[in-house]
Amino acid sequence: MNELEQINRNTGQSFMNSPAGKLTSLEIYDKYGAMAYGIILQIIPQPHLAQEVLISVFSSPLLQSCNSYPFTFAVCIIKLARAKAVEAKRKLAGASSPALDIRSDAAENSPQQVFDLAFRQGFSPEEVAEKLNISKPEVLRSLHAFFKSNRDA
Amino acid sequence: MNTQDLIKSGILESYLLGLASREEQELVQQKMLDDPELAAYVTHLENDVLSYFDANAVSPPQDVREIVHLRSRKGNAQKRKHVFNRIPKEENYNKGPYLEVEVSDTYIKVHKYWRPAFIIVFILSKIFLIAGLYYYFKSSGQEQEILRLKTQIQQQK
Numbered sequence: 001m002n003e004l005e006q007i008n009r010n011t012g013q014s015f016m017n018s019p020a021g022k023l024t025s026l027e028i029y030d031k032y033g034a035m036a037y038g039i040i041l042q043i044i045p046q047p048h049l050a051q052e053v054l055i056s057v058f059s060s061p062l063l064q065s066c067n068s069y070p071f072t073f074a075v076c077i078i079k080l081a082r083a084k085a086v087e088a089k090r091k092l093a094g095a096s097s098p099a100l101d102i103r104s105d106a107a108e109n110s111p112q113q114v115f116d117l118a119f120r121q122g123f124s125p126e127e128v129a130e131k132l133n134i135s136k137p138e139v140l141r142s143l144h145a146f147f148k149s150n151r152d153a
Numbered sequence: 154m155n156t157q158d159l160i161k162s163g164i165l166e167s168y169l170l171g172l173a174s175r176e177e178q179e180l181v182q183q184k185m186l187d188d189p190e191l192a193a194y195v196t197h198l199e200n201d202v203l204s205y206f207d208a209n210a211v212s213p214p215q216d217v218r219e220i221v222h223l224r225s226r227k228g229n230a231q232k233r234k235h236v237f238n239r240i241p242k243e244e245n246y247n248k249g250p251y252l253e254v255e256v257s258d259t260y261i262k263v264h265k266y267w268r269p270a271f272i273i274v275f276i277l278s279k280i281f282l283i284a285g286l287y288y289y290f291k292s293s294g295q296e297q298e299i300l301r302l303k304t305q306i307q308q309q310k
Binding site for chain 2: 059072137
């Protein structure tokens with residue numbers, strides 16, 4: 001059970017049926033659809049498959065859990081879009097673990113590569129650490145460095 | 154672990170991206186409750202994460218929006234149905250045998266058995282109409298025949 005599912009279990013309320021102040025799935029789509037599609041395309045580059053995943057994100061009952069999510073709606077959408085895309089990618093691969101696809105433009109063990117493995121390819125920080133022969137804290141620090149470098153750029 | 158160590162550890166980024174373990178999630182949530190400075194930093198970090206993904210946003214085709222719209226309507230209709238089922242029986246009896254349902258369209262739904270029933274009624278109505286016309290013309294023809302025979306008898310007398 002992931003974090004979103006836990007939140008969903010704890011809150012039985014449905015924001016889609018509730019009165020004003022709560023966003024409908026179409027309003028959420030209008031606001032975050034492009035961002036979610038961009039995330040899904042990073043994980044699944046095939047547009048037709050990415051569109052299917054995008055539809056599943058915005059028609060998912062887990063979208064309700066974003067209403068009670070402690071952070072912004074957008075962060076919740078990012079997690080949900082990634083989770084759905086990684087799940088679809090794994091199903092496509094037909095294997096229990098996804099194939100290693102390290103991007104050639106990323107330097108070895110760079111924050112970009114760590115982010116690519118952890119976010120785009122769906123590996124857990126432990127798996128990334130094992131693949132790159134580094135420790136888990138180093139993997140997490142690389143994620144910090146990745147967003148720091150983006151902020152500074 | 155103090156606030157600065159936590160910020161530099163990257164646990165906050167992994168938490169926002171959904172990569173953190175259960176223990177790390179609990180640690181971040183607890184620290185955020187205890188430390189308003191950390192909570193403010195996480196808000197700042199959220200903006201950084203959103204900026205990154207917004208920069209990589211791609212507009213999906215218009216058809217996708219239509220499908221999402223249709224699926225969300227379908228999903229809402231199913232949820233409404235579940236809500237009705239959860240209403241206790243006593244409450245239903247107090248309000249009367251009918252539920253007040255507010256609908257936004259002009260369509261009504263009827264049971265599927267109404268279709269064959271309507272077809273049977275339609276066919277029977279046509280049979281009775283044809284039979285009625287047949288017997289009407291038959292009886293009027295017979296009346297004319299009787300009149301003709303009566304005049305014939307009277308002429309013979």
